[in-house]
Amino acid sequence: MSRRVLVVGSGGREHALARAICASGADVIVAPGNPGMPATMATGTIAIDARPPEEIAADLVVVGPEVPLVDGLADRLRAAGRLVVGPGADGARVEGSKAYMKELLVAAGVPTARHWTIADAAEAAGILAELSPPYVIKTDGLAAGKGVLVTDDLDEALADVADKLSGASFGDAGTTVVIEEGLTGPECSLIALCDGERAVAFAPAQDFKRALDGDLGPNTGGMGAYSPMPGLAAAEVDDLMDVAVRPTLAALRSAGVDYRGLLYAGLMLTPSGPKVIEFNVRFGDPEAQVVLPRVTGDLVEVFRQAAAGELADAPTFSDEAAVTVVLAAAGYPASPQVGATISGLGPDGQLAEPRPGVTVFHAGTSRPDPDGPFVVSGGRVLTVTALGPTLAEARATAYAAAESIAFEGRQLRHDIAAKAAEEESR
Numbered sequence: 001m002s003r004r005v006l007v008v009g010s011g012g013r014e015h016a017l018a019r020a021i022c023a024s025g026a027d028v029i030v031a032p033g034n035p036g037m038p039a040t041m042a043t044g045t046i047a048i049d050a051r052p053p054e055e056i057a058a059d060l061v062v063v064g065p066e067v068p069l070v071d072g073l074a075d076r077l078r079a080a081g082r083l084v085v086g087p088g089a090d091g092a093r094v095e096g097s098k099a100y101m102k103e104l105l106v107a108a109g110v111p112t113a114r115h116w117t118i119a120d121a122a123e124a125a126g127i128l129a130e131l132s133p134p135y136v137i138k139t140d141g142l143a144a145g146k147g148v149l150v151t152d153d154l155d156e157a158l159a160d161v162a163d164k165l166s167g168a169s170f171g172d173a174g175t176t177v178v179i180e181e182g183l184t185g186p187e188c189s190l191i192a193l194c195d196g197e198r199a200v201a202f203a204p205a206q207d208f209k210r211a212l213d214g215d216l217g218p219n220t221g222g223m224g225a226y227s228p229m230p231g232l233a234a235a236e237v238d239d240l241m242d243v244a245v246r247p248t249l250a251a252l253r254s255a256g257v258d259y260r261g262l263l264y265a266g267l268m269l270t271p272s273g274p275k276v277i278e279f280n281v282r283f284g285d286p287e288a289q290v291v292l293p294r295v296t297g298d299l300v301e302v303f304r305q306a307a308a309g310e311l312a313d314a315p316t317f318s319d320e321a322a323v324t325v326v327l328a329a330a331g332y333p334a335s336p337q338v339g340a341t342i343s344g345l346g347p348d349g350q351l352a353e354p355r356p357g358v359t360v361f362h363a364g365t366s367r368p369d370p371d372g373p374f375v376v377s378g379g380r381v382l383t384v385t386a387l388g389p390t391l392a393e394a395r396a397t398a399y400a401a402a403e404s405i406a407f408e409g410r411q412l413r414h415d416i417a418a419k420a421a422e423e424e425s426r
């Protein structure tokens with residue numbers, strides 16, 4: 001039976017979803033998509049469609065980004081009888097409000113950093129004075145991953161609180177802030193697929209949030225990622241699911257939320273055990289670009305089971321490693337400059353000189369002339385993923401491929417997966 005799957009979104013994550021769904025034998029429509037997405041696949045087809053998702057016929061809908069979920073897209077589609085991977089607006093509050101997420105975690109008994117939800121600068125100053133660095137200040141509302149400041153400098157923390165509360169830096173999303181106890185330890189992105197009751201894990205990944213090498217510079221949407229994580233065996237992943245994801249899903253269920261979709265726990269593996277630093281209600285971007293290329297087996301069937309509330313299978317993964325490197329525009333994240341012409345890509349948007357195991361996922365690209373070159377149209381422009389037998393090999397291939405793509409002001413980190421590739425060889 002032919003299967004048609006609609007993917008909602010237009011970034012690198014949605015491109016990775018489209019390719020993975022296509023690889024499990026389905027035809028994919030991406031709305032609104034991106035001109036770099038249509039690409040010839042061994043199985044299935046990928047098409048882009050500018051119509052609203054509600055108007056596009058499909059057997060299954062997978063919603064990529066958080067904003068339409070927070071706005072209730074999944075509710076509207078379900079009301080029209082559609083099978084959807086993605087929570088309704090009630091479940092999406094887990095990401096839409098950090099204050100709500102924190103309340104839920106405390107109710108579920110999930111370990112997380114101590115926190116204070118605050119709308120008053122003097123109160124914030126009093127709390128910060130009692131804490132020791134690093135100081136962590138977050139916007140309560142959505143800020144595309146950029147609303148978090150982690151700093152050892154108290155004055156910088158106080159200035160950031162003032163900018164957020166006044167609405168100067170993040171508008172309404174920042175007029176309530178969450179101050180958190182600063183945690184330390186390696187981070188792990190654990191992405192689960194839920195059917196309202198049960199949760200199964202995708203392979204763990206690690207992403208790189210800061211703009212510059214050595215975890216310096218401002219927070220971004222993500223500058224690279226890798227999967228698997230050396231030293232995190234399948235049994236430990238299941239333990240993390242028991243600590244972080246399953247109790248949260250149960251707490252949502254007790255609150256009357258039928259959560260069917262992806263639930264992403266951002267964990268910090270601290271000296272006193274794993275703690276949740278955030279929950280997202282969709283795949284990470286760029287984690288999707290390393291986790292999904294490793295999927296084997298029928299991803300569409302697992303998605304269908306989750307959407308139908310009858311999850312029986314779990315996704316399966318190849319032993320290959322994946323590394324992805326984000327190419328970002330000049331000025332990203334503060335003020336990305338658009339319009340530069342991209343070289344090194346062929347007419348299909350993939351490498352002009354193909355390399356085995358490499359896929360270029362498009363995010364901030366456009367093609368003003370349908371037969372002409374791709375140009376930069378957003379902050380994160382491309383994500384270059386390579387698969388390889390080891391992280392070290394995948395990393396070398398990803399960087400060689402990334403270096404073959406050029407545009408004015410191109411930014412990339414040079415240390416994605418560097419430590420992990422060293423650990424793997426020990």
Ligand code: AMP
Pocket residue numbers: 113134136138145148150180181182183184187209219266277278
């Ligand atoms: P979030 O958007 O909440 O995931 O935060 C973005 C990044 O800020 C995380 O990936 C961490 O690197 C860092 N971060 C967030 N919360 C904390 C915390 N409580 N302690 C230390 N670092 C944090």
